[in-house]
Amino acid sequence: MSAATDATKPAGPARVWGVMGEFAGPTELLHGCLAVREAGWRKWDAYSPFPVHGLELAMGLKPSRVSMIVLLGAMCGAGGGFALQYWTSAVAYPMVVQGKPFGAWEPFTPVTFELGVLLASFGAILGMLTLNVLPRWHHPLFKKERFLKVSDDRFMVALEARDRNWSLEGATRLLKQAGATNIDVVEE
Amino acid sequence: MSHATGHAHEHHFEPDPALFAEPNVRAGGAARGLSLALIIAGLALGGFVYLQSAGADKPAMRVAMLSYHTGFLASIAFFIGALGFVMILHQTAAGWSAVIRRQFENLMSLAPVGALLFLPTLVLCYTKPGLLWKWMDPAHVAGDVIFQKKQAFLNLPFFTVRALAFFAVWAGFAFALRSLSLRQDADGDRWKTRTMRKISAPGLLLFALATAFAGFDWGMALDFHFFSTMWGVYFFAQSMLATLALGTLTLIVLRSAGRLEGLVRDEHFHDLGKLLFGFTIFWAYISFSQYFLIWYANIPEETSFMMARREHGWLSLSSALVVGKFVIPFLALLPRPNRRSMAVLPLVCVWILGMHLLDLFWVVQPELTKGPDAPGPSLTPVVIAGILSPLCVMLGAFLWRIASVPLVPLQDPRLPQSLTHRNSI
Numbered sequence: 001m002s003a004a005t006d007a008t009k010p011a012g013p014a015r016v017w018g019v020m021g022e023f024a025g026p027t028e029l030l031h032g033c034l035a036v037r038e039a040g041w042r043k044w045d046a047y048s049p050f051p052v053h054g055l056e057l058a059m060g061l062k063p064s065r066v067s068m069i070v071l072l073g074a075m076c077g078a079g080g081g082f083a084l085q086y087w088t089s090a091v092a093y094p095m096v097v098q099g100k101p102f103g104a105w106e107p108f109t110p111v112t113f114e115l116g117v118l119l120a121s122f123g124a125i126l127g128m129l130t131l132n133v134l135p136r137w138h139h140p141l142f143k144k145e146r147f148l149k150v151s152d153d154r155f156m157v158a159l160e161a162r163d164r165n166w167s168l169e170g171a172t173r174l175l176k177q178a179g180a181t182n183i184d185v186v187e188e
Numbered sequence: 189m190s191h192a193t194g195h196a197h198e199h200h201f202e203p204d205p206a207l208f209a210e211p212n213v214r215a216g217g218a219a220r221g222l223s224l225a226l227i228i229a230g231l232a233l234g235g236f237v238y239l240q241s242a243g244a245d246k247p248a249m250r251v252a253m254l255s256y257h258t259g260f261l262a263s264i265a266f267f268i269g270a271l272g273f274v275m276i277l278h279q280t281a282a283g284w285s286a287v288i289r290r291q292f293e294n295l296m297s298l299a300p301v302g303a304l305l306f307l308p309t310l311v312l313c314y315t316k317p318g319l320l321w322k323w324m325d326p327a328h329v330a331g332d333v334i335f336q337k338k339q340a341f342l343n344l345p346f347f348t349v350r351a352l353a354f355f356a357v358w359a360g361f362a363f364a365l366r367s368l369s370l371r372q373d374a375d376g377d378r379w380k381t382r383t384m385r386k387i388s389a390p391g392l393l394l395f396a397l398a399t400a401f402a403g404f405d406w407g408m409a410l411d412f413h414f415f416s417t418m419w420g421v422y423f424f425a426q427s428m429l430a431t432l433a434l435g436t437l438t439l440i441v442l443r444s445a446g447r448l449e450g451l452v453r454d455e456h457f458h459d460l461g462k463l464l465f466g467f468t469i470f471w472a473y474i475s476f477s478q479y480f481l482i483w484y485a486n487i488p489e490e491t492s493f494m495m496a497r498r499e500h501g502w503l504s505l506s507s508a509l510v511v512g513k514f515v516i517p518f519l520a521l522l523p524r525p526n527r528r529s530m531a532v533l534p535l536v537c538v539w540i541l542g543m544h545l546l547d548l549f550w551v552v553q554p555e556l557t558k559g560p561d562a563p564g565p566s567l568t569p570v571v572i573a574g575i576l577s578p579l580c581v582m583l584g585a586f587l588w589r590i591a592s593v594p595l596v597p598l599q600d601p602r603l604p605q606s607l608t609h610r611n612s613i
Contacts, residue, residue: 098486
């Protein structure tokens, strides 16, 4: 149904992605987030030009699951690193070095540790990107000129239409009650 | 949301005076009673060791002396680590730490108790040379080429002067910093915070030297052929870990006794948990590096130390130390909720304190059993009493300190910052 598939026809009414509203400062944003959270919303986000302390509490965010991915990466790295060294120097190609035992764990430890750290960092970066659904080419909010102000001096909250509480009137009313200004509908 | 916006309002935040009311910031009389009981128990245990070994033969006296030395090193670690910790907090202007600092100030002020505990050892160095440090026995080191090279450093007069200097540094800086903090309780003079910071800069330098060389003198030189340049850091790592565990445990006990309500919160325990976690890794890193270099270089003077801890039944204790002092606390403190948990954190603290004892047992005791037909590790009543005696005295003195002063700095200018401190997710 998009314009790209049939350029001759005028595009139909675009689907609503959600609504966004502005807040004047971090304190107002925190209060706004508390209101949205208490209304039981799940598919929504807050946007700020700098980290706001306590925002994750106000939004009711759960601790990130990235740490589990990091742990998994660390175990794969350390386990794989140790296995690789043990196999090469004690099984596949045993060679006497300084008269030390073939399978001595001592010289394997630094590499085991380093590989554990390396794969843990990969897990942290890739896990963060995956859980954030990044990278992506576009986001509906970028269509809004005013939204660019969140990288300057504005604080915003956007409620998404895929939330089970969604109705255009209800979402707009909630943002208004939460103290938002310049409330605007965002299309996909 | 006052917590969340703490940074924005920090300068307007006025702590509730009710938080600093007497019952909330005073330990109460029970601590004094327990303190006296512990000191008496420590002296009694010391007397028992003395009576058991005074008339005995030289090996039995050496067992008693090494056991006492184990306990001595384990107990001085508390005030050494605390002094380093407090000076680092001052140097970094650590706002979060204002409410937890007093207990570490109490710990660091025990340096004179450490000096008293060292006195019997020092007297024995003169009356029975070579009983504890074999290099002090002229007959033992006669014709020893390695010793002759080290004699400029390893001689009894210089050893005594060094010991005095160590205690002067530890006790001097601890007294200066703690008395400033106590005077600030009364007059609220903000500039004292700045003075404490200024004192801490040269303090940390001298502290590092005193602590490293005390480690060399009292731990490493038990085997005067052995040398490890990492030993000073190793001793520091042991001390920091022991201090953090004891300080955290103290604060948890005070909290469960209904004190420090609203002052020391989960956020502070979270930070202490992070430090315990960090220094657990630091200790493992330092001790592995020390072992690794000795293993790789394979120099007889160095490997003798590790060999003595691999033979005669010591290998199982060495392995237990790796698992018990690194793997278990590491896994226990790895999940974030555990570092904030008032159920897990005290258990980990007690465990680390136990491992601290095992660590020093592992450092000191094998010196007794070196040789081809040496016995393995053993725990006789004399050994146990010898280890516990200085520890009981030190912990008793600590409890007395806790009972004598307010449990938090009452007028620290960083209290608002500390009271609104929060860790992010």
